[in-house]
Ligand code: CMX
C-alpha cells in the first residue's frame with residue numbers, strides 16, 4: 001500500500017494568528033481555506049512541498065465549537081500537533097486493509113476532507129497514540 005505524508009494537522013485557538021506565525025516562520029503559503037461543518041473545524045492548508053502522488057501540507061485547525069474533536073483536544077492538551085495524515089491512492093482500500101489488521105476505524109465510510117479529498121480516521125489508541133487520517137486526493 002503506497003503511502004506518503006499528506007499533511008500534519010495542528011490544533012489552534014486562533015487560525016489567523018497561527019497562519020501568520022507559520023507563514024512568516026517557514027515562508028509557507030496558504031493554498032486553501034475551508035469551513036468543514038462535519039469535522040467541526042475552520043481550517044487552512046499551507047503548502048510545504050510537491051512529491052510523487054501529491055503535495056504535502058501543514059493543516060491549521062480552529063474548532064467551530066468546544067464540543068468537537070479539535071475543541072475537546074484543545075481543552076485537554078492545548079495547542080499542538082493533532083494528527084498525521086497519510087496520502088493513499090484508494091482510501092476505501094486502505095481502510096479495509098488497515099481495519100483488517102485490527103485497527104479501529106473512526107469512520108465507516110470516507111468523508112469530505114480538504115481541497116476535495118476523501119478522508120477517514122483511525123483510532124489513536126491503536127496507532128501508538130497518533131490520531132491518523134487517510135487521505136485520497138481528488139482525481140484531476
Ligand atoms: N491524538 C492522540 N490521542 C488523542 C487525540 C489526538 N488528536 N484526541 C484524543 N485522543 C485520546 C485522548 O487523550 C483519550 O485518551 P485517554 O482516554 O487516555 O485520555 C482518547 O483518545 C479518547 O479521547 P477523548 O478525550 O474521549 O476525545 P474525543 O471524544 O474527541 O475522541 C477521537 C477522540 C480521536 C475519537 C475524536 O477526536 C475523533 O473522532 N477524531 C476524528 C475526527 C477529527 O479529528 N476531525 C478534525 C480534523 C479534520 C481534518 O483533518 O480534516
Ligand code: CO
Nearest residue numbers: 009059085133
Ligand atoms: Co487533516
